[in-house]
Amino acid sequence: MATTSSTRVAILTFDGFNELDSFIALGLINRLRAEGWSAEITSPSAQVTSMNGVTVTAQQPLEFANEADAVIFGSGIYTRAIAENSALLDRLQIDPLRQLIGGQCSGTLLMARLGLLGTMPACTDLTTKPWLVEAGVLVLDEPFHARGPVATSGGCMSSVYLAAWLMARKAGTEAAEKALHYVAPVGQKQAYVEQVMGVVKPFLSTPA
Template identity: 55%
Template sequence: MVQVAVVTFDGFNELDSFIASALINRCRKDGLEAFITTPTPRVTSMNGVEVAGQRPIGFVTEADVVLIGSGVRTRDVVADAPLLARLPLDPARQLIGSQCSGALVLAHLGLLGAMPACTDLTSRPFVEARGVTVLDAPFHAEGNIATAGGCLASQYLATWVVITRTLGEDAARAVLDYVAPVGENRETADRALRAVSAMGAVGAVPAVGAVPAASAARA
């Protein structure tokens, strides 16, 4: 089973954490599973939605994939050195992605290096202040690291996880086709796959806890 930690802090954006997690979990029967991973037993979203974490923050050391979600308190997160120390991420063995202000976390962890990143408009100046070039694009990936900008770009991040060294393009297309607005199925899937394939992820050689491609789980 390829395990995905969707790291979710207090003040989180529901769209970022829940869309990525829900899309990835449609592949659960094929060996890919996501868990809302939190630093405290319960966290509260930017809109007051309280959720229980499915895994504690220490799960990031076990996960094959780690996605850092965004929220209105990300600047508090990166100012909390003990909390950042609980995120010992390793791009040599893990796929690591960020959503919107999650790019600021990756920057503070020193994971972006000279790599440009995608983030949201509010977070952009703070990410740039870390010396990172911010792209006017929804998704960018280099090697085992990816960033997405804009809440609905979480579908691109989930697509990247599904097709990059895990289940493959057919599984990603099946998931996207199912969740797309009726009548826009192919358009939605094609758009997401174009964004990810532009980064060279489609057809990549399996490397991270690879499982065989199969039909995506549907519910």
């Protein structure tokens, strides 16, 4: 169900993060600022450095994820170690009963460790797949999958699907399509929007 109230989105971003995961979602979701949306880089430390050496300042501390309306688990090269860091994960109290939750590539491993996937099958990248299988998760050969308030995506560029799903769930398909249209390549805008929304629309029937 669409809503016009403010929506705060925590994009969980750890050291070694994949820039495409965090920044694409950040840029797309913040296209809805006029509608009261705000997506912010949320990290366990004041600064984090990406897998390619880009250092950014966190906009919110890790605990912001516990109160945000939606949470995106980004991926990175150190995710497996983070998944074994119980002291770090204990700082997260994510609740699918009141939040929309998405995971990108290895971010889905963190979701599994936190018990957020349940029996839901998940999408992820090829590197993370065996780790998820080891954790007892059925891994799909698909770019995007969602069940209720929880979604996963696999492959760096599938971050677009995750952002589009989140926007459509909370702000409606028209708002999501408008944001996608703005960033889509010139001369391909309509086809791009249709392609992205064609992937996520089958998963929008369950109310948030």
